[in-house]
Amino acid sequence: MLKRRMAISPKARVTPSPPFARSGVDYCGLFNTRISSKAVRTLRKAYVAIFVCMITKAVYIELAEDLASEAFINAYTRFVNRRGPCNHLYSDNGTTFIGADCLMAADLQAWHNKYSQQQLSN
Numbered sequence: 001m002l003k004r005r006m007a008i009s010p011k012a013r014v015t016p017s018p019p020f021a022r023s024g025v026d027y028c029g030l031f032n033t034r035i036s037s038k039a040v041r042t043l044r045k046a047y048v049a050i051f052v053c054m055i056t057k058a059v060y061i062e063l064a065e066d067l068a069s070e071a072f073i074n075a076y077t078r079f080v081n082r083r084g085p086c087n088h089l090y091s092d093n094g095t096t097f098i099g100a101d102c103l104m105a106a107d108l109q110a111w112h113n114k115y116s117q118q119q120l121s122n
Contacts, residue, residue: 012054012088020083022054024090025076025097027064049075051083054090069099076100 012022029047036042047067051060060083062075080086091097 012090015055017055017087018084019056019058020051020053020060020079020086022088022090023086024052024054026050026091027067027094027096033063047071049079051079054088067096069096069103072096072100073103 015022027047027049031046031048032043033046034041034043045066047064049062049064049072051062052058053060060079062079064075065071076089
C-alpha cells in the first residue's frame with residue numbers, strides 16, 4: 001500500500017509569532033475611485049495592496065494611489081502603523097516592490113550615516 005506524506009511546510013508558516021510579523025503582499029486591481037466634492041466629481045485609478053499573515057492567514061487591505069514605489073511605501077507605512085512591525089515581508093519580484101526596497105535601503109543608509117555622524121560629534 002502506498003503511503004502519502006504531506007509536504008514540509010516552510011519555516012515561516014509554522015514558527016509561532018505575533019500576527020503579521022511574517023506577511024506576504026501583492027497588488028490587485030485597477031479600481032476606479034471617485035473623489036467628489038459638491039462641484040466636481042473626478043475618477044482616479046487606484047490599486048489595492050493585500051497583506052496576508054503567513055501564520056494566521058489574516059488579511060489586511062490597504063489602498064495604494066498608483067503603481068509607484070512611493071505609493072507602496074505609503075501603504076506599507078500605514079500597514080505597519082496599524083498592525084505593528086513586520087519582521088519578514090514576502091512578495092513577488094514586481095517592479096513596485098523592487099523599487100520600494102531600493103528606496104527604503106537608500107533612505108536607511110542615508111539616515112544611518114547622518115545619525116551616526118551626529119551622535120559621534122555630540
